[in-house]
Amino acid sequence: MLAALIIVFREVVEAGLVIGIVLAATRSVGGSRLMTAAGIAGGILGSCFVAVFAGTIASAFAGYGQELFNAAILSIAVIMLAWHNTWMARHGSELAQDLREAGEAVARGKKSLLALALVVGIAVLREGAEVVLFLYGIVITDGGSGISLLAGGFIGLLLGAALSALTYFGLLRVPVRHLFKVTSLLIAFLAAGMAAQSVFFLEQAGVIDFLGGTAWDSSALLSEKSIAGRILHTLIGYSDQPSIMQLLTYVATLTIIYLLARTFSSPGKQQAVRVST
Amino acid sequence: MLCLHGASKRGGLLIATTLALASFASLVAEAADPMTYEITLKDQKFAPAELKVSAGTAFIIKLKNENDAPAEFESKEMKFEKVVAGHAEIVVKVKALPKGIFKFVDEYHEDTALGTVEAE
Known part of the structure; x- marks a missing residue:
């Protein structure tokens, strides 16, 4: 039972953290909770589909369908996160400072919310399919005796939800005027980590076949597969044996998100130009 | 503008x-055209459970799952983690390994379903 609990919990760590961060990042945007819930529901539904078609996906693209599928959905998540951060750089200060202005920003924020709902859905989908397959495997091989294993699995799921809540309430302790900065930073690192992970899958599929040398090996220090390793992996993209290409992608993603946010941010001057157009 | x-x-x-x-x-x-090794997973056993490869060369493992239940073919040390549905087949690419012994498991039964790759 404990084994099942641990297997499920470590699969849901990533989704748990992402959901907590997204909830905190969109706290002041109306309808964000509903959108997040829709993202979770969509992700679970998607997980079931992916689990059912796991064989088909795996055998697609000469046996590398799973890797390409993961790389594709991760790339979408990275773009959505980058978009959200750019949007936040422009409108975040309005949301934080002036409630009257915020009304308009909230209306325009719906698109950004949709982007984050998609990110939540993808985070749930990625590991969710594995949880569904694992639980399904228990049911068909162990039958009735699998009940305690199933119970363990569900407790693992609950712990994942608890991690979400912990992340969310932890972030709420950050003073409101700093919250946007903190969540924007978290989202930038989340995106960079996902981009590097996407490169990993492309390397596995043989699509990227250069700069594949190991940049460093810290697996003896902190394994990427331990719970702490997984949390760091999600939060800042920690990898115990990243390839040089992964490292470059990581740095490039952070740089691009920073430049986008700076280019489209709304200091007084740009705001004046925007009003006149 | x-x-x-x-x-x-x-x-x-x-x-x-x-x-x-x-x-x-x-x-x-x-x-490149790397060497392919085939492994079968039946019940909670890999066959062969011990694989010998030459160190310093990338290779491919083809895993056939003969169970009804899905499995997750995983190796922390060789950097792969891939779901394989019941009665399905997957391939994983493994980078060139240094000399040594590397473990792999079915993550869903990691206490019983395990094997090793020896690079020499």
Whole structure:
């Protein structure tokens, strides 16, 4: 039972953290909770589909369908996160400072919310399919005796939800005027980590076949597969044996998100130009 | 207007770089033809459970799952983690290994379903 609990919990760590961060990042945007819930529901539904078609996906693209599928959905998540951060750089200060202005920003924020709902859905989908397959495997091989294993699995799921809540309430302790900065930073690192992970899958599929040398090996220090390793992996993209290409992608993603946010941010001057157009 | 122009310029550069990288990747991918090893997973046992490969050369493992239940073929040390449905087959690419012994498991039964790759 404990084994099942641990297997499920470590699969849901990533989704748990992402959901907590997204909830905190969109706290002041109306309808964000509903959108997040829709993202979770969509992700679970998607997980079931992916689990059912796991064989088909795996055998697609000469046996590398799973890797390409993961790389594709991760790339979408990275773009959505980058978009959200750019949007936040422009409108975040309005949301934080002036409630009257915020009304308009909230209306325009719906698109950004949709982007984050998609990110939540993808985070749930990625590991969710594995949880569904694992639980399904228990049911068909162990039958009735699998009940305690199933119970363990569900407790693992609950712990994942608890991690979400912990992340969310932890972030709420950050003073409101700093919250946007903190969540924007978290989202930038989340995106960079996902981009590097996407490169990993492309390397596995043989699509990227250069700069594949190991940049460093810290697996003896902190394994990427331990719970702490997984949390760091999600939060800042920690990898115990990243390839040089992964490292470059990581740095490039952070740089691009920073430049986008700076280019489209709304200091007084740009705001004046925007009003006149 | 100015910053919009800058952004589209950057976008163009990004697309050009991506295209160049992609064509380079396809060139390299065609060059190598790595060795493939086949492993079968039946009940909670891999056959063969011990694989010998030559160190310093990349290779491919083809895993056939003969169970009804899905499995997750995983190795922390060789850097792969891939779901295999019941009665299905998957392939994983393994990078060139240094000399040594490397473990792999079915993550769903990691206490019983395990095997090793020995690179020498």
